Amino acid sequence: MQSEDYKKYLDEGIYSIQDGNYTKAIDLITKSIELKNDFDVSYFYRAVAYHSLNKTNEAMLDYTKSIKLNPKMTDAYYNRAKIILENNKSDEKQIIKAVEDLKKALEIDKNFVDALFAMAAAQKKLKNYHKALEYLEKLLNIEPEAVHARALKKLILQKYII
Numbered sequence: 084m085q086s087e088d089y090k091k092y093l094d095e096g097i098y099s100i101q102d103g104n105y106t107k108a109i110d111l112i113t114k115s116i117e118l119k120n121d122f123d124v125s126y127f128y129r130a131v132a133y134h135s136l137n138k139t140n141e142a143m144l145d146y147t148k149s150i151k152l153n154p155k156m157t158d159a160y161y162n163r164a165k166i167i168l169e170n171n172k173s174d175e176k177q178i179i180k181a182v183e184d185l186k187k188a189l190e191i192d193k194n195f196v197d198a199l200f201a202m203a204a205a206q207k208k209l210k211n212y213h214k215a216l217e218y219l220e221k222l223l224n225i226e227p228e229a230v231h232a233r234a235l236k237k238l239i240l241q242k243y244i245i
Contacts, residue, residue, distance in 0.1 A: 089118035093125050100132055108132040123153035130162065139166050160188040161198050168205055178208050194225050200232055207235070212243045 096111035112129040119125070130145030146163040149156050164181035167173050173181070182205050188198040199222040206215035219236045222229055 089115040089122065089125070091115075092118070093122075093128065096132070097128055100128060100135070103135075105132040105135045109136075121152060123149040123156055123159075126152065127156060127159050130159070134162060134166065139170070142166060155191050157188045157191045157195060157198070160184040160191075161195065161201065164188070164198075164201055164205070168201060168208070175209065178205055181205050182209070196222055196226055196229065199225075200229070200235075203232070203235060207239060207243075210243075212239050215239055216244075 092111045092115035096108040096115060099105070099108035099111060109129055109132045112125055112132065115122075115125045116129065126145045126149035130142045130149065133139075133142035133145060143163060143166060146159040146166075149159045150163075153159075161184070164184035167177050167181035167184075170177075182202065185198050185202045185205060188195055189202065192198070199218050203215040203218040203222070206212070206218060216236060216239060219232050219239075222232045223236070226232070
């Protein structure tokens with residue numbers, strides 16, 4: 084019975100995330116983890132709930148734990164990078180860490196459009212404008228109508244590359 088209970092708590096936690104009840108989700112998923120503490124998906128979804136509540140330190144710890152349990156967890160790499168890139172106080176060293184996470188996500192899934200866009204944004208923050216354009220071109224080859232990618236490409240070309 085106990086081995087199946089962790090799934091029940093996890094499923095209820097995921098439904099709570101979908102309903103926007105992140106605190107309840109954290110409580111439920113924590114119960115799931117208490118019953119089975121080696122399941123990457125539980126840590127990932129608890130991180131999503133923490134991230135939604137702007138509890139970024141807790142989210143980073145859980146994304147990291149999910150990656151340790153499953154090194155192919157592309158969304159955990161992406162979300163961990165996203166936390167860094169969303170923080171306007173992130174310094175160059177942190178942005179480079181985000182780039183490493185995005186590289187890992189793109190090694191696993193080279194067509195991960197959101198990771199390509201985040202990589203372009205990170206490269207722009209690092210003032211690597213030509214690299215940013217390379218990632219935007221890869222994205223636009225996959226999704227030619229990507230509005231945000233087109234806008235960022237236009238901005239970089241007009242403002243930073245002369």
